[in-house]
Amino acid sequence: MIIQKEITLKPKPRGFHLVTDEVISAVPEIRKIKTGILHIFIKHTSASLTINENADPTVRSDMEKHFSVIVPEDADYFEHTYEGPDDMTSHIKASLLGSSLLIPLSQGKLRIGTWQGIYLCEHRKKAEGRKIVITIIGE
Amino acid sequence: MIIQKEITLKPKPRGFHLVTDEVISAVPEIRKIKTGILHIFIKHTSASLTINENADPTVRSDMEKHFSVIVPEDADYFEHTYEGPDDMTSHIKASLLGSSLLIPLSQGKLRIGTWQGIYLCEHRKKAEGRKIVITIIGE
Amino acid sequence: MIIQKEITLKPKPRGFHLVTDEVISAVPEIRKIKTGILHIFIKHTSASLTINENADPTVRSDMEKHFSVIVPEDADYFEHTYEGPDDMTSHIKASLLGSSLLIPLSQGKLRIGTWQGIYLCEHRKKAEGRKIVITIIGE
Numbered sequence: 001m002i003i004q005k006e007i008t009l010k011p012k013p014r015g016f017h018l019v020t021d022e023v024i025s026a027v028p029e030i031r032k033i034k035t036g037i038l039h040i041f042i043k044h045t046s047a048s049l050t051i052n053e054n055a056d057p058t059v060r061s062d063m064e065k066h067f068s069v070i071v072p073e074d075a076d077y078f079e080h081t082y083e084g085p086d087d088m089t090s091h092i093k094a095s096l097l098g099s100s101l102l103i104p105l106s107q108g109k110l111r112i113g114t115w116q117g118i119y120l121c122e123h124r125k126k127a128e129g130r131k132i133v134i135t136i137i138g139e
Numbered sequence: 140m141i142i143q144k145e146i147t148l149k150p151k152p153r154g155f156h157l158v159t160d161e162v163i164s165a166v167p168e169i170r171k172i173k174t175g176i177l178h179i180f181i182k183h184t185s186a187s188l189t190i191n192e193n194a195d196p197t198v199r200s201d202m203e204k205h206f207s208v209i210v211p212e213d214a215d216y217f218e219h220t221y222e223g224p225d226d227m228t229s230h231i232k233a234s235l236l237g238s239s240l241l242i243p244l245s246q247g248k249l250r251i252g253t254w255q256g257i258y259l260c261e262h263r264k265k266a267e268g269r270k271i272v273i274t275i276i277g278e
Numbered sequence: 279m280i281i282q283k284e285i286t287l288k289p290k291p292r293g294f295h296l297v298t299d300e301v302i303s304a305v306p307e308i309r310k311i312k313t314g315i316l317h318i319f320i321k322h323t324s325a326s327l328t329i330n331e332n333a334d335p336t337v338r339s340d341m342e343k344h345f346s347v348i349v350p351e352d353a354d355y356f357e358h359t360y361e362g363p364d365d366m367t368s369h370i371k372a373s374l375l376g377s378s379l380l381i382p383l384s385q386g387k388l389r390i391g392t393w394q395g396i397y398l399c400e401h402r403k404k405a406e407g408r409k410i411v412i413t414i415i416g417e
Binding site: 002003004006039041043044045070071075077078079080088091092094095096098099100102131133135137 | 313314315328329330331334336337339340341343344347348374375376379380381382384389390391393394397415416417
């Protein structure tokens with residue numbers, strides 16, 4: 001069985017956001033899968049997806065702080081800054097974190113760790129709701 | 140054909156570890172697959188998976204050194220350090236490297252380069268054996 | 279339906295290169311897929327794959343500049359430099375960016391954003407054409 005669906009996440013401010021529930025509620029078909037995989041792909045190059053701790057919000061705020069240190073907006077060698085200082089830095093952060101996630105499915109649920117959640121990483125100061133394509137392969 | 144299995148890797152000290160054999164020996168079903176994919180997912184947020192050179196151990200020790208430089212434990216802006224200086228840094232390293240690998244399968248084997256191997260990246264000073272979910276899709 | 283194919287990309291100089299057309303033209307079978315996924319795996323540990331902006335070449339040159347800043351060749355702690363200063367740094371860049379991409383397929387086409395393209399990230403000063411394994415799963 002292959003199911004594919006495109007959804008638009010609610011717009012988020014810059015930072016790292018827990019979106020597990022927003023994603024899962026869009027694909028109730030997951031409940032039908034005994035064994036399989038869930039693929040989530042973001043159709044943008046200045047936002048990304050990652051899996052990390054789902055509990056303490058300081059993980060998300062520390063992530064935002066540290067990624068802005070390793071990809072600093074005041075670096076003087078960036079040329080691609082037409083849309084502002086967060087233009088090129090957002091592209092780099094997107095590639096460091098990645099554009100898709102692949103998660104095992106089992107007995108109608110995500111087979112992830114107790115402390116794991118899906119993050120939308122929004123790297124732009126202002127962005128519309130991000131489009132993601134969800135593909136389920138399973139039986 | 141979809142096969143899914145959860146295993147616990149032997150506990151490892153902090154660092155980058157070659158686990159290709161430990162992973163493959165847990166799924167002899169790979170031998171039955173003519174064409175397919177192998178998905179490996181780690182159920183933790185302070186350890187990660189990557190593919191890199193399988194020969195010289197200095198690649199693994201240099202990896203450990205460099206990731207500790209780009210995600211330094213003495214950064215003064217981390218709030219999420221309840222479990223020690225390697226708490227938040229482990230979460231960041233996990234997202235930089237990623238929580239899953241997808242590898243092509245062909246003729247009952249991993250279709251990877253001669254010099255490629257699977258690494259478990261253990262970011263905590265002390266950790267129990269890490270749980271991974273292996274999913275095979277193939278025919 | 280599962281289709282798998284290995285191709286060799288044309289050799290590229292060090293840097294980030296848009297290879298969407300080179301990859302897609304190698305798998306005309308994509309046109310037959312109504313719904314599915316496309317997996318691209320690179321069989322090397324000193325080059326990597328990522329998805330980023332497909333339009334302005336300064337994104338690619340800024341990427342190259344920034345990755346050489348966060349993984350500097352003059353770091354004095356690298357041991358694995360037998361093949362030159364770009365040896366160990368290439369391995370680290372490869373793991374930061376990743377060895378594979380998974381892209382949704384729909385109606386015979388890649389279901390990606392308007393501004394997204396596939397990048398080959400060549401981290402070595404001199405390299406032969408890189409081998410990639412393409413696997414399509416779909417119906």
